[in-house]
Amino acid sequence: MKKIMFLIMGLMLVGCGIEDLEIPEMIDERYVFETDDLGFVSDIAEVPTNYNEEGSYDLVNSVGEYPLTATSIFSDPGRNAYWLTVYNRRGEAFNYIYKKLDGLSANTNYKGMLTVTGMTPYAADTMDIANSSIESVFIKAGIISTEPVPTIDEDNYYRITTFDKGSQSDSGADLAVAGTLVDNQIAIDGTDYFEVIYFVNLDFTTDADGNAYIVVGYDSGFKGLNIFGITEIAYFLDQTGINKE
Numbered sequence: 001m002k003k004i005m006f007l008i009m010g011l012m013l014v015g016c017g018i019e020d021l022e023i024p025e026m027i028d029e030r031y032v033f034e035t036d037d038l039g040f041v042s043d044i045a046e047v048p049t050n051y052n053e054e055g056s057y058d059l060v061n062s063v064g065e066y067p068l069t070a071t072s073i074f075s076d077p078g079r080n081a082y083w084l085t086v087y088n089r090r091g092e093a094f095n096y097i098y099k100k101l102d103g104l105s106a107n108t109n110y111k112g113m114l115t116v117t118g119m120t121p122y123a124a125d126t127m128d129i130a131n132s133s134i135e136s137v138f139i140k141a142g143i144i145s146t147e148p149v150p151t152i153d154e155d156n157y158y159r160i161t162t163f164d165k166g167s168q169s170d171s172g173a174d175l176a177v178a179g180t181l182v183d184n185q186i187a188i189d190g191t192d193y194f195e196v197i198y199f200v201n202l203d204f205t206t207d208a209d210g211n212a213y214i215v216v217g218y219d220s221g222f223k224g225l226n227i228f229g230i231t232e233i234a235y236f237l238d239q240t241g242i243n244k245e
Helices: 002-013
Strands: 026-032 041-045 060-064 081-087 094-100 108-120 137-144 157-159 176-180 194-205 213-220 225-243
Touching (some): 041 081, 081 094, 094 225, 108 137, 137 225, 213 225
Antiparallel strands (some): 060 081
16 A cells, blocks of 8 residues: 555656755654554444444444444455444434544645545446435545534534535545545455545645644445445645745
């Protein structure tokens, strides 16, 4: 993964007068989910506050082996991941993980790239009970300056109000659509699962305390069991030197 990142970084320098260019220090990080959440927190929005009463949404966000082998038609893929699984009853759920980043400067603009590697058992031709395609599960990612916790509205729903994630197929000001759950699938040998890889360009500014949060998840219109196992998240950042204070 780092080889890909440094190749992209090299291409970004082409035609920039490299002999006179002062190359900034790059920040890069890689998270591989095996048995630990690595400081990532999961949350969900666009669902009622009682979503897990009587198992109505069957939310299971956990790290490790596939968590639903006993209750799902899908077998264990034999790989660990940060699993984001929910039965999306109303076709609106935004299921995601996030982590606070350390060591960034205050009021500073950063640019870079984020990559997300994951897996799903769904093939591209899968349809839900309302005849909507699995392609209505949109992977979204980005880095934002506000902790991405949902709020409760007057209808007792969890909503995203502190940042702009966009609406399903649309990117927001803070999170970009990286693709659908089934884009560019690669079959995983010996399993019924497919690997998927996503790339998102980053351009964000930290707040006055240097806060920033990485966010990865899916915004889903698929009415059924949504399954996405995140195996790896990686990013590199370039401090642009632009101070927004």
